[in-house]
Amino acid sequence: MSDWPKIRTVGLSGVLVTFAGEMSEPANRAALAFRAAVDGADWPEVSETSTSLVSTFLEVDLASTSPQDVTERLEELLKSRDWFAAALPAGRTLWQVPTLYGTELAPQLEEAAEVAGVDPDQAIAEISASRVRVLTIGFAPGQPYMGELSDTWNIPRQQGLTKSVPSGALVIAIRQLIVFTNAAPTGWRHIGQTAFRTFRPDAEMPFTLAPGDELTFPAISRAEYEAILAKDTSGLGGATREVLT
Amino acid sequence: MTAHLTITQAGPALSLQDQGRAGYRAQGLTVGGAADRTALFEGAALLGQPATHAVIEMAGSGGSFTSDTDIRIALTGAEMAAKIDGEPLVWGASHRLPAGAKLTIGGARNGSYGYLHVGGGFATPLVMGSRGSHLAGGIGTVLHSGDALPVGPDAAQDVAMTLPKPDRFGGGKIRLVESMQTASFDAETIERFTATSFRRDARANRMGVRMDHDGAGFATGAQLSIVSEVVVPGDIQISGDGAPYVLMYECQTTGGYPRIGSVLPCDLPRVAQAQTGVALTFEFVGMEEAVNLQTRYLAALKSLPSQVTPLVRDPASIRDLLSYQMISGVISAAADPFEQES
Numbered sequence: 272m273s274d275w276p277k278i279r280t281v282g283l284s285g286v287l288v289t290f291a292g293e294m295s296e297p298a299n300r301a302a303l304a305f306r307a308a309v310d311g312a313d314w315p316e317v318s319e320t321s322t323s324l325v326s327t328f329l330e331v332d333l334a335s336t337s338p339q340d341v342t343e344r345l346e347e348l349l350k351s352r353d354w355f356a357a358a359l360p361a362g363r364t365l366w367q368v369p370t371l372y373g374t375e376l377a378p379q380l381e382e383a384a385e386v387a388g389v390d391p392d393q394a395i396a397e398i399s400a401s402r403v404r405v406l407t408i409g410f411a412p413g414q415p416y417m418g419e420l421s422d423t424w425n426i427p428r429q430q431g432l433t434k435s436v437p438s439g440a441l442v443i444a445i446r447q448l449i450v451f452t453n454a455a456p457t458g459w460r461h462i463g464q465t466a467f468r469t470f471r472p473d474a475e476m477p478f479t480l481a482p483g484d485e486l487t488f489p490a491i492s493r494a495e496y497e498a499i500l501a502k503d504t505s506g507l508g509g510a511t512r513e514v515l516t
Numbered sequence: 517m518t519a520h521l522t523i524t525q526a527g528p529a530l531s532l533q534d535q536g537r538a539g540y541r542a543q544g545l546t547v548g549g550a551a552d553r554t555a556l557f558e559g560a561a562l563l564g565q566p567a568t569h570a571v572i573e574m575a576g577s578g579g580s581f582t583s584d585t586d587i588r589i590a591l592t593g594a595e596m597a598a599k600i601d602g603e604p605l606v607w608g609a610s611h612r613l614p615a616g617a618k619l620t621i622g623g624a625r626n627g628s629y630g631y632l633h634v635g636g637g638f639a640t641p642l643v644m645g646s647r648g649s650h651l652a653g654g655i656g657t658v659l660h661s662g663d664a665l666p667v668g669p670d671a672a673q674d675v676a677m678t679l680p681k682p683d684r685f686g687g688g689k690i691r692l693v694e695s696m697q698t699a700s701f702d703a704e705t706i707e708r709f710t711a712t713s714f715r716r717d718a719r720a721n722r723m724g725v726r727m728d729h730d731g732a733g734f735a736t737g738a739q740l741s742i743v744s745e746v747v748v749p750g751d752i753q754i755s756g757d758g759a760p761y762v763l764m765y766e767c768q769t770t771g772g773y774p775r776i777g778s779v780l781p782c783d784l785p786r787v788a789q790a791q792t793g794v795a796l797t798f799e800f801v802g803m804e805e806a807v808n809l810q811t812r813y814l815a816a817l818k819s820l821p822s823q824v825t826p827l828v829r830d831p832a833s834i835r836d837l838l839s840y841q842m843i844s845g846v847i848s849a850a851a852d853p854f855e856q857e858s
Contacts, residue, residue, distance in 0.1 A: 281748055283778070284781075318539075412655075413543055470545075472643055478544075
């Protein structure tokens with residue numbers, strides 16, 4: 272009998288359904304599909320839902336709703352289908368985000384390549400050709416955790432923290448990429464720089480990405496990067512998009 | 517004409533706050549809003565208006581302010597020395613601020629966050645449903661000297677009203693419930709955690725409050741391999757150095773550090789208001805007791821408007837206090853105090 276999925280309470284704030292003990296593609300798809308099903312069920316006591324890598328969270332005021340009631344309903348829903356076999360959400364977007372690799376704007380490319388055991392040119396060639404999926408949005412507004420890269424990139428976080436990487440920084444660790452929303456400290460290595468804004472509070476659609484979206488990070492030159500900075504006013508940093516079906 | 521409150525001199529950490537913007541956790545944005553939610557309800561009760569209005573949160577110290585028309589103000593949260601044109605004001609009360617008069621608010625004496633409320637609330641544009649600055653999330657900024665904040669239309673007139681003195685500034689026992697990762701700590705660690713007297717560290721902001729203590733740090737066997745999970749305000753996260761952080765309303769939405777438990781929402785204002793060095797201890801309560809405590813807290817917030825009394829009278833000298841109609845019925849005692857206005 273598997274330990275997963277697990278249903279647990281989160282303080283008085285809600286209930287968490289976790290599909291696995293570590294990151295995996297099927298568990299990530301299960302979490303996304305289960306969240307969509309909970310949203311579809313439209314239970315009045317659920318005020319909002321979210322996913323992290325392998326789990327779905329339901330915000331429920333447990334001071335006014337019994338956790339047992341919510342748990343029973345969730346158990347019913349869990350039994351209704353094989354969530355690990357679920358398809359990805361509908362209405363996804365493929366983004367191509369121009370990225371300047373290395374230089375003083377992204378100073379840890381060489382270090383990341385060395386840890387991964389490849390030379391820097393090979394690192395750029397591999398990462399710029401990789402297509403990754405938004406596994407979850409979190410930590411900062413609109414900030415994507417994207418994966419999974421090939422096993423070459425199963426590199427650990429660095430020991431110390433980088434004091435600050437800028438907004439738009441592309442960082443790498445544990446087969447995943449992140450584009451930073453705001454300047455922030457990080458233990459991940461800064462390998463590329465984009466002008467792609469994942470959160471634009473004044474825009475009609477403040478959050479650029481959604482879980483399930485896919486991205487590539489094609490390499491551009493310093494001159495091309497400067498040109499994008501000079502002319503782009505959308506905050507999308509020269510990114511192009513197409514609808515995935 | 518719209519009234520404006522101008523900040524003639526801003527303290528280092530003033531920001532506009534309300535009950536935050538819910539509904540964006542999936543997009544990586546936590547609710548944010550006032551660090552001490554109780555103060556929002558006290559200010560609303562003193563001014564006879566909804567608790568959804570935006571207020572100025574003052575972390576550590578205030579500043580000076582002037583209004584271009586007569587407005588009403590109320591002062592709540594951490595007590596700070598306040599004056600209008602040099603005349604001392606009672607904290608925890610409502611006052612009239614005449615046009616052109618200079619309101620000065622000093623440093624916090626007994627807590628961390630003071631609040632300046634205005635009659636009608638601040639009428640800045642809503643951003644994604646809230647007027648609050650989410651500093652960590654990149655929405656809004658701290659307030660600066662020279663900022664002129666529009667004040668909304670004020671529907672009431674009463675001033676010189678007060679509330680019983682709040683008691684949430686001295687730390688003490690903070691109650692928590694087990695949460696999703698509590699079981700990954702062994703019984704000995706949990707026991708030591710609840711037996712430890714912590715001190716509120718100077719490292720504290722709207723995202724979280726670090727707790728300092730003597731002795732070894734706290735850890736789980738699985739400390740470094742826990743998959744990132746949802747984070748909610750109140751979670752006590754054990755960071756890499758073994759120190760607990762109580763996460764506040766501006767915390768991140770997900771995190772990989774294990775959480776030993778979750779502070780009851782009703783006790784979170786006491787964590788926010790504890791001054792640097794103040795002693796705090798943590799006690800686990802069962803879900804049933806947690807629900808009772810939180811329900812009682814919400815009922816107390818609802819009853820605040822009925823506890824407002826005129827400033828000049830000593831409530832102890834009034835025999836049948838409850839028979840007095842103290843304020844007009846802007847707030848229904850039956851209304852849900854957490855319901856957002858649209």
